[in-house]
Amino acid sequence: MKVSADHEKLVMLGQRRFNGFTPYQVVTFLNQILKERGVIFGLRQLGDDNELTIYDISDNAKEP
Template sequence: MTQHTKLPILGEKSFRLKGETHQLVTFLNKTLKDRDLIFGLTLDGTNYRIIIYDSSSNDHPEGDSRE
């Protein structure tokens, strides 16, 4: 079984929006992927929550001897 490491969260914010909110997250992910950022979006009732993850910490998992 593969063990996954949780990515560090850099920030999160809940808000109300209407429309094609998922397109904003897709745009951010495509535009900023070279900066090791991943954006997630969840919907809880009528509120959206956007989460920004730092994927650079996934480059050197614990136990990796590279420095």
């Protein structure tokens, strides 16, 4: 079975190469790219774990 993606339909929003990155670098990059689309990411460290939260900051965001 051959699996392929039609990349012509994908719109690149941003790209960054990481070498020895931390989770905070990834979240900062995502926030820079996606803030204008109404999405913000939060990250907090809980002991040895990291908790990632995604927020909808668009004008039409609804409370869960």
